[in-house]
Amino acid sequence: MNEELDFEATMAELERIVSALDREELDLDEALRLFEDGVRHVRRANELLDAARGRIEELIETSSGEIRTADLEIDEEASEDD
Amino acid sequence: MSEVAQFSLFEAAARDAEAVEPAPQPAAPGETAESAVPVSELNAAVRRLLEASFGPLWVIGEVSNWRRTAPGHCYFSLKDESAQLPCVMFRTEARRLPTDPEEGMEVCAYGRLTLYESGGRYQLVVQRIEAKGEGLWRLAFQRTLRRLEAEGLTDPARRRPLPAMPRRVGVVTSRGGAALRDLVSVIRRRAPWTHILLSACRVQGESAAREICAALDAVVRHPGVDVVVLTRGGGSVEDLWCFNEEVVARAVASCPVPIVTAVGHEVDVTIVDLVADLRAPTPSVAGELVVPDGAELRAGVRRYGAALAAALRGRSRRADERVARTAERVGLGISRFLERSGARLEQLSGRLGALSPLATLERGYAVPLDPEGKVLRRIGMFLPGKHFRLRVVDGEVSSRVEALRDATPGGSAAGEGAR
Numbered sequence: 001m002n003e004e005l006d007f008e009a010t011m012a013e014l015e016r017i018v019s020a021l022d023r024e025e026l027d028l029d030e031a032l033r034l035f036e037d038g039v040r041h042v043r044r045a046n047e048l049l050d051a052a053r054g055r056i057e058e059l060i061e062t063s064s065g066e067i068r069t070a071d072l073e074i075d076e077e078a079s080e081d082d
Numbered sequence: 083m084s085e086v087a088q089f090s091l092f093e094a095a096a097r098d099a100e101a102v103e104p105a106p107q108p109a110a111p112g113e114t115a116e117s118a119v120p121v122s123e124l125n126a127a128v129r130r131l132l133e134a135s136f137g138p139l140w141v142i143g144e145v146s147n148w149r150r151t152a153p154g155h156c157y158f159s160l161k162d163e164s165a166q167l168p169c170v171m172f173r174t175e176a177r178r179l180p181t182d183p184e185e186g187m188e189v190c191a192y193g194r195l196t197l198y199e200s201g202g203r204y205q206l207v208v209q210r211i212e213a214k215g216e217g218l219w220r221l222a223f224q225r226t227l228r229r230l231e232a233e234g235l236t237d238p239a240r241r242r243p244l245p246a247m248p249r250r251v252g253v254v255t256s257r258g259g260a261a262l263r264d265l266v267s268v269i270r271r272r273a274p275w276t277h278i279l280l281s282a283c284r285v286q287g288e289s290a291a292r293e294i295c296a297a298l299d300a301v302v303r304h305p306g307v308d309v310v311v312l313t314r315g316g317g318s319v320e321d322l323w324c325f326n327e328e329v330v331a332r333a334v335a336s337c338p339v340p341i342v343t344a345v346g347h348e349v350d351v352t353i354v355d356l357v358a359d360l361r362a363p364t365p366s367v368a369g370e371l372v373v374p375d376g377a378e379l380r381a382g383v384r385r386y387g388a389a390l391a392a393a394l395r396g397r398s399r400r401a402d403e404r405v406a407r408t409a410e411r412v413g414l415g416i417s418r419f420l421e422r423s424g425a426r427l428e429q430l431s432g433r434l435g436a437l438s439p440l441a442t443l444e445r446g447y448a449v450p451l452d453p454e455g456k457v458l459r460r461i462g463m464f465l466p467g468k469h470f471r472l473r474v475v476d477g478e479v480s481s482r483v484e485a486l487r488d489a490t491p492g493g494s495a496a497g498e499g500a501r
Binding site: 007008015022074 | 273279376382383386389398
Protein backbone atom coordinates (compact mmCIF):
# COMPACT_ATOMS: atom_id res chain seq x y z
CA MET A 1 0.00 0.00 0.00
CA ASN A 2 2.57 2.45 1.15
CA GLU A 3 5.39 1.99 -1.34
CA GLU A 4 7.78 4.21 0.53
CA LEU A 5 7.38 2.50 3.82
CA ASP A 6 7.37 -0.85 2.14
CA PHE A 7 10.64 -0.36 0.33
CA GLU A 8 12.32 1.39 3.20
CA ALA A 9 11.02 -1.15 5.69
CA THR A 10 12.12 -3.99 3.43
CA MET A 11 15.62 -2.56 3.20
CA ALA A 12 15.73 -2.02 6.98
CA GLU A 13 14.62 -5.59 7.52
CA LEU A 14 17.35 -6.82 5.15
CA GLU A 15 19.90 -4.83 7.08
CA ARG A 16 18.72 -6.43 10.32
CA ILE A 17 18.79 -9.93 8.82
CA VAL A 18 22.26 -9.57 7.35
CA SER A 19 23.73 -8.28 10.60
CA ALA A 20 21.96 -11.02 12.58
CA LEU A 21 23.43 -13.62 10.25
CA ASP A 22 26.87 -12.19 10.89
CA ARG A 23 26.60 -12.86 14.58
CA GLU A 24 28.06 -16.09 15.94
CA GLU A 25 25.43 -17.20 18.38
CA LEU A 26 22.70 -18.30 15.95
CA ASP A 27 22.34 -22.00 15.41
CA LEU A 28 22.29 -23.28 11.90
CA ASP A 29 18.57 -23.79 11.38
CA GLU A 30 17.86 -20.36 12.82
CA ALA A 31 20.39 -18.97 10.36
CA LEU A 32 18.77 -20.83 7.51
CA ARG A 33 15.40 -19.43 8.44
CA LEU A 34 16.82 -15.90 8.49
CA PHE A 35 18.45 -16.50 5.15
CA GLU A 36 15.16 -17.58 3.59
CA ASP A 37 13.50 -14.52 5.11
CA GLY A 38 16.22 -12.37 3.59
CA VAL A 39 15.77 -13.90 0.16
CA ARG A 40 12.05 -13.14 0.37
CA HIS A 41 12.81 -9.54 1.26
CA VAL A 42 15.23 -9.18 -1.65
CA ARG A 43 12.53 -10.46 -3.96
CA ARG A 44 10.01 -8.04 -2.44
CA ALA A 45 12.36 -5.07 -2.83
CA ASN A 46 12.90 -5.89 -6.49
CA GLU A 47 9.17 -6.21 -7.04
CA LEU A 48 8.67 -2.75 -5.57
CA LEU A 49 11.26 -1.29 -7.93
CA ASP A 50 9.62 -3.06 -10.85
CA ALA A 51 6.21 -1.63 -9.94
CA ALA A 52 4.11 -0.17 -12.72
CA ARG A 53 4.82 3.31 -14.05
CA GLY A 54 3.45 6.12 -11.92
CA ARG A 55 0.66 8.25 -13.31
CA ILE A 56 1.06 11.82 -14.46
CA GLU A 57 -2.00 13.83 -13.58
CA GLU A 58 -3.10 17.40 -13.38
CA LEU A 59 -5.37 19.14 -10.93
CA ILE A 60 -8.34 20.65 -12.72
CA GLU A 61 -10.94 22.93 -11.32
CA THR A 62 -14.35 22.13 -12.72
CA SER A 63 -16.92 24.77 -13.61
CA SER A 64 -18.64 24.04 -10.32
CA GLY A 65 -15.43 24.95 -8.50
CA GLU A 66 -14.68 21.36 -7.60
CA ILE A 67 -11.10 20.11 -7.92
CA ARG A 68 -10.44 16.82 -9.66
CA THR A 69 -7.53 15.17 -11.43
CA ALA A 70 -7.08 14.36 -15.09
CA ASP A 71 -4.35 12.43 -16.87
CA LEU A 72 -1.73 14.68 -18.37
CA GLU A 73 0.23 14.04 -21.52
CA ILE A 74 3.75 15.38 -21.51
CA ASP A 75 5.97 15.20 -24.52
CA GLU A 76 9.16 14.15 -22.79
CA GLU A 77 11.03 13.98 -26.06
CA ALA A 78 10.81 17.69 -26.83
CA SER A 79 14.12 19.50 -26.59
CA GLU A 80 15.05 21.83 -23.81
CA ASP A 81 14.33 25.32 -24.96
CA ASP A 82 15.34 27.66 -22.20
CA MET B 83 -14.97 82.98 -24.64
CA SER B 84 -14.98 79.45 -26.00
CA GLU B 85 -12.26 77.01 -25.05
CA VAL B 86 -11.12 76.69 -28.60
CA ALA B 87 -10.82 80.42 -28.97
CA GLN B 88 -9.02 80.69 -25.69
CA PHE B 89 -6.61 77.94 -26.65
CA SER B 90 -5.79 79.51 -29.98
CA LEU B 91 -5.27 82.77 -28.17
CA PHE B 92 -2.61 81.29 -25.95
CA GLU B 93 -1.13 79.48 -28.86
CA ALA B 94 -0.90 82.65 -30.75
CA ALA B 95 0.76 84.25 -27.77
CA ALA B 96 3.32 81.49 -27.69
CA ARG B 97 4.01 81.79 -31.39
CA ASP B 98 4.38 85.51 -31.08
CA ALA B 99 6.81 85.10 -28.27
CA GLU B 100 8.90 82.82 -30.45
CA ALA B 101 8.80 85.26 -33.30
CA VAL B 102 10.12 88.01 -31.02
CA GLU B 103 7.53 90.39 -32.30
CA PRO B 104 5.72 92.82 -30.03
CA ALA B 105 2.08 91.87 -29.41
CA PRO B 106 0.04 94.01 -31.69
CA GLN B 107 -3.41 93.20 -30.28
CA PRO B 108 -4.79 95.86 -28.00
CA ALA B 109 -7.30 93.89 -25.91
CA ALA B 110 -5.98 90.34 -25.62
CA PRO B 111 -7.45 88.26 -22.70
CA GLY B 112 -5.69 89.11 -19.48
CA GLU B 113 -4.12 92.22 -20.82
CA THR B 114 -6.24 94.47 -18.80
CA ALA B 115 -8.21 94.04 -15.64
CA GLU B 116 -11.35 94.06 -17.76
CA SER B 117 -10.19 91.14 -19.86
CA ALA B 118 -8.80 89.18 -16.89
CA VAL B 119 -8.65 85.40 -17.37
CA PRO B 120 -10.27 83.09 -14.77
CA VAL B 121 -7.80 80.85 -12.96
CA SER B 122 -9.38 77.63 -14.22
CA GLU B 123 -9.20 78.79 -17.80
CA LEU B 124 -5.62 79.80 -17.42
CA ASN B 125 -4.64 76.51 -15.83
CA ALA B 126 -6.48 74.56 -18.48
CA ALA B 127 -4.74 76.54 -21.16
CA VAL B 128 -1.31 76.10 -19.60
CA ARG B 129 -1.97 72.42 -19.23
CA ARG B 130 -2.79 72.08 -22.91
CA LEU B 131 0.23 74.06 -23.80
CA LEU B 132 2.43 71.90 -21.66
CA GLU B 133 1.03 68.61 -22.88
CA ALA B 134 1.25 69.67 -26.50
CA SER B 135 4.81 70.87 -26.17
CA PHE B 136 6.34 67.77 -24.57
CA GLY B 137 5.95 64.20 -25.61
CA PRO B 138 6.51 61.45 -23.08
CA LEU B 139 10.06 61.62 -21.78
CA TRP B 140 12.60 60.16 -19.36
CA VAL B 141 13.71 62.39 -16.51
CA ILE B 142 16.61 61.60 -14.22
CA GLY B 143 16.83 62.75 -10.62
CA GLU B 144 16.79 61.77 -6.98
CA VAL B 145 13.60 60.60 -5.35
CA SER B 146 12.38 62.88 -2.57
CA ASN B 147 9.37 62.72 -0.23
CA TRP B 148 7.93 59.51 -1.64
CA ARG B 149 4.52 58.77 -0.23
CA ARG B 150 1.93 56.20 -1.14
CA THR B 151 -1.69 57.11 -0.42
CA ALA B 152 -4.34 54.68 0.72
CA PRO B 153 -5.82 54.13 -2.76
CA GLY B 154 -2.33 53.27 -4.00
CA HIS B 155 -1.31 56.45 -5.83
CA CYS B 156 2.24 57.61 -5.19
CA TYR B 157 3.45 61.20 -4.90
CA PHE B 158 7.05 62.30 -4.84
CA SER B 159 9.53 64.74 -6.29
CA LEU B 160 12.47 64.27 -8.53
CA LYS B 161 15.27 66.66 -7.75
CA ASP B 162 18.85 67.51 -8.38
CA GLU B 163 21.13 70.11 -6.73
CA SER B 164 19.12 73.09 -7.86
CA ALA B 165 15.63 72.04 -8.93
CA GLN B 166 12.77 69.75 -8.31
CA LEU B 167 9.89 68.31 -10.29
CA PRO B 168 6.63 67.18 -8.65
CA CYS B 169 5.69 63.68 -9.77
CA VAL B 170 2.71 61.39 -9.45
CA MET B 171 2.47 57.69 -10.18
CA PHE B 172 -1.07 56.42 -10.27
CA ARG B 173 -2.16 53.14 -8.73
CA THR B 174 -2.21 51.05 -11.93
CA GLU B 175 1.43 51.84 -12.65
CA ALA B 176 2.54 51.98 -9.04
CA ARG B 177 1.30 48.44 -8.48
CA ARG B 178 3.92 47.15 -10.89
CA LEU B 179 6.75 48.57 -8.84
CA PRO B 180 8.57 45.87 -6.95
CA THR B 181 8.89 48.27 -4.04
CA ASP B 182 8.90 51.94 -3.17
CA PRO B 183 12.18 53.71 -3.93
CA GLU B 184 14.25 54.99 -1.06
CA GLU B 185 14.73 58.67 -0.27
CA GLY B 186 17.56 60.09 -2.35
CA MET B 187 17.68 57.11 -4.69
CA GLU B 188 18.67 58.11 -8.20
CA VAL B 189 16.05 56.97 -10.68
CA CYS B 190 14.91 57.55 -14.21
CA ALA B 191 11.22 58.25 -14.48
CA TYR B 192 9.28 57.96 -17.72
CA GLY B 193 6.06 59.93 -18.13
CA ARG B 194 4.16 62.87 -19.49
CA LEU B 195 4.31 66.42 -18.29
CA THR B 196 1.03 67.97 -17.32
CA LEU B 197 -0.48 70.53 -15.06
CA TYR B 198 -2.62 69.57 -12.13
CA GLU B 199 -5.22 72.22 -12.72
CA SER B 200 -6.94 72.38 -9.35
CA GLY B 201 -3.59 72.66 -7.55
CA GLY B 202 -1.90 74.74 -10.20
CA ARG B 203 0.97 72.39 -10.01
CA TYR B 204 3.04 71.27 -12.91
CA GLN B 205 3.99 67.63 -12.64
CA LEU B 206 5.27 64.53 -14.31
CA VAL B 207 2.73 61.70 -14.51
CA VAL B 208 5.08 58.75 -14.17
CA GLN B 209 4.45 55.45 -15.91
CA ARG B 210 7.71 53.68 -15.16
CA ILE B 211 10.55 54.11 -12.76
CA GLU B 212 13.89 52.47 -13.19
CA ALA B 213 16.61 52.63 -10.65
CA LYS B 214 20.23 52.23 -11.68
CA GLY B 215 21.03 48.60 -12.49
CA GLU B 216 18.40 46.51 -10.82
CA GLY B 217 18.18 48.94 -7.95
CA LEU B 218 14.49 48.73 -7.21
CA TRP B 219 14.35 44.98 -7.62
CA ARG B 220 17.34 44.53 -5.38
CA LEU B 221 15.84 46.90 -2.87
CA ALA B 222 12.54 45.07 -2.89
CA PHE B 223 14.38 41.76 -2.55
CA GLN B 224 16.33 42.99 0.43
CA ARG B 225 13.32 44.49 2.11
CA THR B 226 11.26 41.30 1.80
CA LEU B 227 14.21 39.18 2.82
CA ARG B 228 14.80 41.28 5.93
CA ARG B 229 11.19 40.85 6.98
CA LEU B 230 11.27 37.10 6.47
CA GLU B 231 14.62 36.81 8.20
CA ALA B 232 13.30 38.73 11.17
CA GLU B 233 10.61 36.07 11.52
CA GLY B 234 13.16 33.29 11.23
CA LEU B 235 11.64 31.95 8.01
CA THR B 236 15.03 31.71 6.30
CA ASP B 237 16.60 29.81 9.19
CA PRO B 238 18.37 26.73 7.78
CA ALA B 239 17.21 24.82 10.88
CA ARG B 240 13.65 25.03 9.52
CA ARG B 241 14.59 22.98 6.48
CA ARG B 242 13.07 19.54 6.50
CA PRO B 243 14.63 16.46 4.96
CA LEU B 244 12.97 15.22 1.79
CA PRO B 245 11.23 11.84 1.82
CA ALA B 246 13.63 9.12 0.65
CA MET B 247 11.12 7.66 -1.79
CA PRO B 248 8.09 9.86 -2.44
CA ARG B 249 4.93 8.21 -3.69
CA ARG B 250 3.59 11.30 -5.43
CA VAL B 251 5.49 14.45 -6.36
CA GLY B 252 3.40 17.60 -6.55
CA VAL B 253 4.59 20.06 -9.19
CA VAL B 254 3.66 23.73 -9.27
CA THR B 255 4.61 25.34 -12.56
CA SER B 256 3.14 26.35 -15.91
CA ARG B 257 1.65 23.57 -18.03
CA GLY B 258 3.60 24.11 -21.21
CA GLY B 259 6.96 25.08 -19.77
CA ALA B 260 10.29 23.39 -20.36
CA ALA B 261 10.68 23.20 -16.59
CA LEU B 262 7.82 20.70 -16.30
CA ARG B 263 9.11 18.62 -19.17
CA ASP B 264 12.66 18.48 -17.79
CA LEU B 265 11.48 17.63 -14.30
CA VAL B 266 9.12 14.90 -15.49
CA SER B 267 11.69 13.27 -17.73
CA VAL B 268 14.26 13.08 -14.93
CA ILE B 269 11.72 11.59 -12.50
CA ARG B 270 10.63 9.08 -15.17
CA ARG B 271 14.18 8.00 -15.81
CA ARG B 272 15.22 7.61 -12.18
CA ALA B 273 12.07 6.44 -10.42
CA PRO B 274 9.43 5.52 -13.01
CA TRP B 275 7.02 4.24 -10.34
CA THR B 276 6.60 7.77 -8.91
CA HIS B 277 3.24 9.50 -9.43
CA ILE B 278 3.37 13.12 -10.56
CA LEU B 279 0.62 15.63 -9.92
CA LEU B 280 0.74 18.98 -11.71
CA SER B 281 -0.95 22.00 -10.24
CA ALA B 282 -0.63 24.46 -13.08
CA CYS B 283 -0.40 28.21 -12.72
CA ARG B 284 1.05 31.23 -14.43
CA VAL B 285 4.67 31.78 -13.44
CA GLN B 286 5.08 35.34 -14.61
CA GLY B 287 3.00 38.47 -14.82
CA GLU B 288 0.75 40.28 -12.44
CA SER B 289 -1.50 37.39 -11.45
CA ALA B 290 1.37 34.93 -11.06
CA ALA B 291 1.93 35.43 -7.34
CA ARG B 292 -1.70 34.81 -6.54
CA GLU B 293 -1.91 31.82 -8.88
CA ILE B 294 1.23 30.23 -7.48
CA CYS B 295 -0.16 30.46 -3.95
CA ALA B 296 -3.47 28.91 -5.02
CA ALA B 297 -1.78 26.12 -7.00
CA LEU B 298 0.50 25.31 -4.08
CA ASP B 299 -2.42 25.22 -1.71
CA ALA B 300 -4.39 22.90 -4.01
CA VAL B 301 -1.54 20.45 -4.57
CA VAL B 302 -0.70 19.96 -0.90
CA ARG B 303 -4.36 19.30 -0.15
CA HIS B 304 -4.28 16.36 -2.51
CA PRO B 305 -3.77 13.09 -0.63
CA GLY B 306 -0.50 11.28 -1.10
CA VAL B 307 1.59 14.25 -2.17
CA ASP B 308 4.63 14.01 0.05
CA VAL B 309 6.99 16.43 -1.64
CA VAL B 310 6.40 19.50 -3.84
CA VAL B 311 8.54 21.09 -6.54
CA LEU B 312 7.93 24.75 -7.36
CA THR B 313 9.68 25.48 -10.61
CA ARG B 314 10.06 27.74 -13.61
CA GLY B 315 12.56 28.03 -16.44
CA GLY B 316 14.90 30.95 -16.96
CA GLY B 317 13.79 34.53 -17.54
CA SER B 318 14.52 38.17 -16.81
CA VAL B 319 14.51 39.59 -13.30
CA GLU B 320 11.07 40.92 -14.02
CA ASP B 321 9.84 37.56 -15.32
CA LEU B 322 11.03 35.79 -12.20
CA TRP B 323 9.76 38.53 -9.93
CA CYS B 324 6.73 36.68 -8.60
CA PHE B 325 9.11 34.25 -6.87
CA ASN B 326 10.41 37.18 -4.85
CA GLU B 327 7.03 38.29 -3.68
CA GLU B 328 6.40 38.08 -0.01
CA VAL B 329 3.04 36.33 -0.34
CA VAL B 330 4.62 33.54 -2.41
CA ALA B 331 7.57 33.27 -0.03
CA ARG B 332 5.17 32.90 2.88
CA ALA B 333 3.16 30.23 1.08
CA VAL B 334 6.38 28.29 0.44
CA ALA B 335 7.57 28.75 4.02
CA SER B 336 4.30 27.37 5.38
CA CYS B 337 4.05 24.45 2.95
CA PRO B 338 2.98 21.43 5.03
CA VAL B 339 5.17 18.99 3.10
CA PRO B 340 8.83 19.43 2.11
CA ILE B 341 9.20 21.75 -0.87
CA VAL B 342 12.00 22.11 -3.41
CA THR B 343 12.35 25.23 -5.54
CA ALA B 344 14.04 25.47 -8.92
CA VAL B 345 13.52 28.93 -10.37
CA GLY B 346 15.34 30.26 -13.40
CA HIS B 347 18.94 29.39 -14.04
CA GLU B 348 21.64 28.46 -11.60
CA VAL B 349 22.64 32.09 -10.99
CA ASP B 350 19.12 33.26 -10.16
CA VAL B 351 18.43 33.14 -6.46
CA THR B 352 14.91 34.16 -5.54
CA ILE B 353 13.33 34.64 -2.15
CA VAL B 354 11.37 31.39 -2.38
CA ASP B 355 14.71 29.59 -2.70
CA LEU B 356 15.70 30.98 0.67
CA VAL B 357 12.60 29.78 2.52
CA ALA B 358 12.23 26.40 0.78
CA ASP B 359 13.48 23.15 2.28
CA LEU B 360 15.87 22.75 -0.63
CA ARG B 361 16.87 24.88 -3.61
CA ALA B 362 17.73 23.16 -6.86
CA PRO B 363 19.73 25.11 -9.46
CA THR B 364 17.57 23.81 -12.35
CA PRO B 365 14.34 21.83 -12.84
CA SER B 366 16.34 18.74 -13.89
CA VAL B 367 18.40 18.83 -10.72
CA ALA B 368 15.18 19.19 -8.75
CA GLY B 369 14.10 15.89 -10.30
CA GLU B 370 17.35 14.28 -9.17
CA LEU B 371 16.88 15.63 -5.66
CA VAL B 372 13.27 14.55 -5.10
CA VAL B 373 13.38 10.94 -6.25
CA PRO B 374 15.99 8.25 -5.63
CA ASP B 375 17.86 6.63 -8.48
CA GLY B 376 16.21 3.28 -9.22
CA ALA B 377 19.51 1.86 -10.49
CA GLU B 378 21.19 2.69 -7.19
CA LEU B 379 18.34 1.16 -5.22
CA ARG B 380 18.63 -2.00 -7.29
CA ALA B 381 22.36 -2.11 -6.60
CA GLY B 382 21.57 -1.77 -2.90
CA VAL B 383 19.16 -4.71 -3.05
CA ARG B 384 21.79 -6.75 -4.93
CA ARG B 385 24.33 -5.95 -2.23
CA TYR B 386 21.96 -7.28 0.40
CA GLY B 387 21.43 -10.43 -1.67
CA ALA B 388 25.19 -10.92 -1.86
CA ALA B 389 25.58 -10.19 1.86
CA LEU B 390 22.93 -12.81 2.65
CA ALA B 391 24.71 -15.44 0.58
CA ALA B 392 28.05 -14.53 2.13
CA ALA B 393 26.60 -14.67 5.62
CA LEU B 394 25.10 -18.08 4.95
CA ARG B 395 28.40 -19.36 3.56
CA GLY B 396 30.06 -18.03 6.68
CA ARG B 397 27.51 -19.80 8.84
CA SER B 398 27.90 -23.14 7.13
CA ARG B 399 31.68 -22.82 7.22
CA ARG B 400 31.51 -22.13 10.91
CA ALA B 401 29.09 -25.03 11.34
CA ASP B 402 31.48 -27.34 9.48
CA GLU B 403 34.28 -26.21 11.70
CA ARG B 404 32.18 -26.91 14.74
CA VAL B 405 31.29 -30.37 13.52
CA ALA B 406 34.94 -31.05 12.85
CA ARG B 407 35.91 -29.77 16.27
CA THR B 408 33.19 -31.87 17.90
CA ALA B 409 34.16 -34.98 16.01
CA GLU B 410 37.72 -34.43 17.02
CA ARG B 411 36.69 -34.09 20.62
CA VAL B 412 34.51 -37.19 20.43
CA GLY B 413 37.31 -39.18 18.81
CA LEU B 414 39.74 -38.08 21.46
CA GLY B 415 37.29 -39.17 24.14
CA ILE B 416 36.82 -42.59 22.64
CA SER B 417 40.49 -43.30 22.30
CA ARG B 418 41.09 -42.04 25.79
CA PHE B 419 38.30 -44.27 26.96
CA LEU B 420 39.73 -47.17 25.09
CA GLU B 421 43.14 -46.47 26.49
CA ARG B 422 41.84 -46.34 29.98
CA SER B 423 39.69 -49.43 29.45
CA GLY B 424 42.63 -51.39 28.10
CA ALA B 425 44.75 -50.64 31.12
CA ARG B 426 41.96 -51.71 33.40
CA LEU B 427 41.39 -54.87 31.43
CA GLU B 428 45.00 -55.80 31.77
CA GLN B 429 44.85 -55.10 35.44
CA LEU B 430 41.68 -57.08 35.78
CA SER B 431 42.94 -60.01 33.80
CA GLY B 432 46.12 -59.94 35.90
CA ARG B 433 44.06 -60.22 39.03
CA LEU B 434 41.92 -62.84 37.40
CA GLY B 435 45.04 -64.77 36.51
CA ALA B 436 46.31 -64.58 40.07
CA LEU B 437 43.04 -66.03 41.32
CA SER B 438 42.91 -68.85 38.80
CA PRO B 439 43.35 -72.39 40.28
CA LEU B 440 45.25 -73.31 37.17
CA ALA B 441 48.13 -71.24 38.44
CA THR B 442 48.12 -73.28 41.64
CA LEU B 443 47.99 -76.52 39.72
CA GLU B 444 50.85 -75.21 37.63
CA ARG B 445 52.89 -75.00 40.77
CA GLY B 446 52.39 -78.78 41.33
CA TYR B 447 49.22 -78.96 43.39
CA ALA B 448 46.36 -81.36 42.48
CA VAL B 449 42.68 -81.21 43.36
CA PRO B 450 40.69 -84.37 44.25
CA LEU B 451 37.15 -84.33 42.96
CA ASP B 452 34.36 -86.87 43.56
CA PRO B 453 32.51 -88.20 40.48
CA GLU B 454 30.15 -85.26 40.74
CA GLY B 455 33.02 -82.78 40.56
CA LYS B 456 32.87 -81.81 44.23
CA VAL B 457 36.19 -80.95 45.78
CA LEU B 458 37.20 -83.42 48.43
CA ARG B 459 38.81 -81.33 51.16
CA ARG B 460 38.89 -83.59 54.27
CA ILE B 461 39.87 -87.22 54.85
CA GLY B 462 36.37 -87.83 56.10
CA MET B 463 35.11 -87.19 52.56
CA PHE B 464 37.24 -90.08 51.22
CA LEU B 465 35.76 -93.59 51.62
CA PRO B 466 38.23 -96.49 51.44
CA GLY B 467 38.03 -98.38 48.11
CA LYS B 468 36.15 -95.47 46.50
CA HIS B 469 37.19 -94.04 43.16
CA PHE B 470 37.87 -90.32 42.71
CA ARG B 471 39.49 -88.01 40.15
CA LEU B 472 42.63 -86.08 40.67
CA ARG B 473 42.78 -82.82 38.70
CA VAL B 474 46.28 -81.74 37.74
CA VAL B 475 47.30 -78.87 35.54
CA ASP B 476 47.02 -80.74 32.24
CA GLY B 477 44.41 -83.42 32.98
CA GLU B 478 42.86 -85.88 35.40
CA VAL B 479 44.09 -89.02 37.08
CA SER B 480 41.63 -91.82 38.03
CA SER B 481 42.40 -92.81 41.60
CA ARG B 482 41.16 -95.15 44.41
CA VAL B 483 41.30 -94.60 48.19
CA GLU B 484 43.73 -97.23 49.68
CA ALA B 485 44.23 -95.95 53.25
CA LEU B 486 43.45 -92.82 55.26
CA ARG B 487 45.82 -91.19 57.83
CA ASP B 488 44.68 -88.35 60.03
CA ALA B 489 47.31 -85.56 59.89
CA THR B 490 45.69 -83.37 62.50
CA PRO B 491 47.37 -83.24 65.96
CA GLY B 492 46.00 -86.19 68.06
CA GLY B 493 44.25 -87.72 65.07
CA SER B 494 44.56 -91.50 64.32
CA ALA B 495 45.68 -92.96 61.03
CA ALA B 496 43.04 -94.96 59.20
CA GLY B 497 43.04 -96.86 55.91
CA GLU B 498 45.89 -97.07 53.45
CA GLY B 499 46.08 -93.48 52.04
CA ALA B 500 45.98 -92.34 48.43
CA ARG B 501 48.08 -94.00 45.80
